[in-house]
Amino acid sequence: MRPALAALLLVAALAGCREEAVPRPDPVAMTKEAIGHFCQMNLLEHPGPKAQVHLKGMPNPLFFSQVRDAVAFRLLPEQQGEITAIYVSDMAKAPWADPGATNWIAAEDAFYVVGSAQAGGMGTPELIPFGTEPAARGFADQHGGSVQRLDDIPAQLVLAPDGPAGTTDAQDDADFAARLKALSANRPEEKTP
Structure with a gap:
């Protein structure tokens, strides 16, 4: 066998063993049927940016009511699907109340x-x-915070328990204690026989 033909056959064989790259899917327009993956609520009922995550082998993306939820989803250890694309709302192109259906x-x-x-x-x-x-x-500059790229956002930031935006851990703890006390105070008295 000629060396050139042998090299060509080897390259063809190796190319066949290589895993096929999944093409990046296009973003999907957000419609009134879009439901948040975690909250199971209609996305259009909530202001602010949204996200969609495309998984290999799934024809439709998973939608998220908040971008933070989609970023957390990609970091969850129990997330098994291969993510082929994540799209987020470009808030430079839309007002907060209506993040837009197609500005991904x-x-x-x-x-x-x-x-x-x-x-x-x-x-x-x-x-x-x-x-x-x-x-x-x-x-x-207007609302506080810092500007970061996706890979620079710390995992603990998106995987941490949620409190209202702008609150501190001490405020979250105080709020929890107050709600627990109110629940305890509102319990009906148990009657003893």
Whole structure:
């Protein structure tokens, strides 16, 4: 066998063994039928940025009521599917009350405002995505927070328990204690026979 033919056959055989790359799916327009993966609520009922996660072998994406939830989803150890794309709302192109149905950008291309006083659609801390760094910095100047890229956002930030945006751990603890005390005070008296 000629060396050139043998090399060509070897390359063809190795190419056949290689795992096929999954093409990146396009973002899907958000409609009134879009339901949040974690909350199971209609996305259009909540203001602020949204996200969609595409998984290999699934024809439809998973939608998320908050971007933070989608970022957390990709970090969860029990998440088994291969993520082929994550898209987030570009808040530089939409008002907070209506994040837009089609202004999606790839999550890894966005600039995120992290730690602002602005709560997400579910009333908890949010990662607010922008298509440009100047837009993100302008939002951070008005609402607080810092500008970060997706891979720079600490896992503990998105996986931590939710409290209202802008609250401290001490305020969260005090709020929990007050709610627990109120529940205990409102319990009906147990009657003893």
